[in-house]
Amino acid sequence: MHRRLLLKGIVALGAMAAWPRLLLAARPDAAFIADNAEDAIKDVFGQAPVHSDQIKLKIPDIAENGAVVPVTVSTDLADVESISIIVANNPTPFVASFDMSPRVLPSVSVRIKMGESSQVMALVKAGGTLYSTSRDVKVTIGGCGG
Amino acid sequence: MGKPIKIRAKIKGDVAEIKALMPHDMESGLRMNPDTDQPYPAHYITDVVVELNGEVVMTAYWGQAVSKNPYVSFSIKGAVIGDTVKLHWNDNEGDSSETEMVLKPKKKRIGT
Amino acid sequence: MNRRDFVWMLGCASSAGLLSGCIRGELRDDPYESAAFGNARLLHFTDCHAQLTPIYFREPNVNIGIGGAAGRPPHLVGQRLLDYIGVTGGSRDAYALTYLDFAAAAERFGKVGGFAHLKTLIDRQRAEVGDGNSLLLDGGDTWQGSATSLWTRGTDMVDACNMLGVDIMTGHWEFTYRDDEVMQNIERFDGEFIAQNVRVTEDALFDGAAAYDEDSGHVFKPYSIREIGGHRIAVIGxxxxxxxxxxxxxxIPDWSFGIRDDDMQELVDSIRATEKPDAVIVLSHNGMDVDVKMAGRVSGVDAILGGHTHDGVPRPIVVENSAGKTLVTNAGSNGKFLAVLDLDIGKGKVNGYRYRLLPVFANLIPADAEMQSYIDGIRKPYLDKLEEPLAVAGTLLYRRGNFNGTFDQVICDALMDVGDAEISLSPGFRWGTSVLPGDTITMERVMDQTAMTYPETYSREMSGAEIKTILESVADNLFHTDPYYQQGGDMVRLGGLNFSCDPTANINFRISDLILDDGRMLEAGKNYKVAGWATVASESPGPPVWDVVAEYLKDKKTITVDKMNSPKLRNVADNAGLADYANTLE
Structure with a gap:
């Protein structure tokens, strides 16, 4: 089913040069079971990220609910190929990856689970290079407000 | 067959902002069932494919840590009224769901 | 230049000033009167916690600032605060601003606040500048904190605020009523309820939940534009x-919050570009330290009028940011203060300001007759319950401070006693009035400490490890060096358990030496019977805490606090936010 959709994509695209990468990409299964961020990044990208100020990671400083943490990653970097999200302290840190064609603006929102307070990292692959930025997100017991 | 996807789109200039909500348990495989003392088996969406007029514009790969009833929003450039946006997901148990909508001039809610 | 001239300079030329602030020489007949300044007057009160009648409120002797917040307001207590603003100890102003010699000063200078007195003061302040030249702003925590507000689900306060003439408000404890009640109260409110940082969740939007703006998801109107003194003022909530x-x-299951300072910046920029205001004001319930940080990150705001942390800060903090300067204020709590920010506004910018934090001394300001009659009417059906005598205070009872207040200790002792527990926990709320030694503790005073919508108690087994985690987590929410990672109130109050706390350490390293009252060390793997109240995650099964405390008080008849379970503190002996504290270690 998935494959058929992808093939349909090829037909529609014709000769656009940027496309084969997206179409050939497969779910990085090993990254999703890796128990540390470094292995997951190596598995998916084969390179270590460099820090970029051009990535905006919008996420609450303190989560209202660790099971539902809204996150938006956007970037001014050119030629964005993918956006990925990593929660360092989750049992399996690699949370999600979005492979995008040039037709999609490099900005995506999703909601993620966090088991505990952690550094959250946004990865952007653009023009063949991997970039990242990160923020600390606190997951706390509630109450005592006032 | 998975539960229907809810989708909304809003066109601003030549950009279509898409918001989608996909009812799904997104069971991590780590949550314990107090009755059996065993974890609930992992059950989660593994990939989401987005098409514009039949052309794949985004593929999302997800793990167990995407929240229950996943929400995603993104924007497509160069979209015009009359274009068709299609979302499709697959999960780790072979379930899937699919929805499509035609971009309309006024904001419209499609959902069930 | 003598001291009084110096204070006058601060008050009129730049910023602060209390009653003595703006008057050269001797006090005038009306100490609240001031010389004219500027062309727009913003009146601001916050965190009144539904105190319609005059009360006593003791300011803290422990309000520790960590990191960049150390040694600056609001983390200056007692004499250090007086020295900072040049107020003489023993004076009326010193009574308003500090805990110093509180019981005696309270006897001498009387109660503070009360909406009938506040109404008179506000009317005078508005009359001074003439019609159309002032705005009355309420920073929130208005509908909760008293018995009558709870029993009327906040409506007594909505009507009182309508009589007071509140133009604009934002909120916090307002949201502890059900969402439909919040909306009904806002409907009843004559002013505007604004908040840029409250959004409908995506799920709820898909299900067709109501929003002020479906596209942005704003639950409430984010800002309001008002014409004051011929100038356009934007007020953002x-x-x-x-x-x-x-x-x-x-x-409030459908609403999501957050600081959202990037949204704030976008909103300020968009208001500046499209509305062409002459001044931009943020009416904030962030808390003072969060406001100071936000002021450094968001540019284009002239002043942040703040609340939440209940800090009576007499002088604004001026924060520099990329586009200029922003004033940050905090106007105390419980109706004790009215802040008056006079602005000299020009075309598209503020040229100057004068800030005064006026203490509302009930015996210096006559009660407004109409408001008094309204308040009497609200109280009448509840009077027997409110005035029910429970016990006599054998000592000063208060709550406010980073650690246990004496009234908290009474609550903790009551929870242990009635719940047959060896440890008790009580939230570190900042609200709650004070009772003078010798005064009767009425049900109303107990409700001042407890009146809220989730008062249910519990008594259950908890492991030592679980208790330690709670203490560490709450301490981190109070003492994290980055204020954006702080949330909630003061430290959780303890009964039956003693500990040491190093506020300067990181999470999981602040709390140590956990020892029960009987001398046993708390063991991580052992279970203890713990009583508490105000659970956030789900409703607890026990009776409301006010019944527990009332039962205990009636049984005791006279309340003395012989032992406080306040922690030993490390590494803060020199902190300017700590004074007259017995348990300090190096």
Missing amino acids: QAFPYTPIANPQRF
């Missing part, structure tokens, strides 16, 4: 960002 964490999410 900032509700308490961590409401669904500090308070139950279950009452």
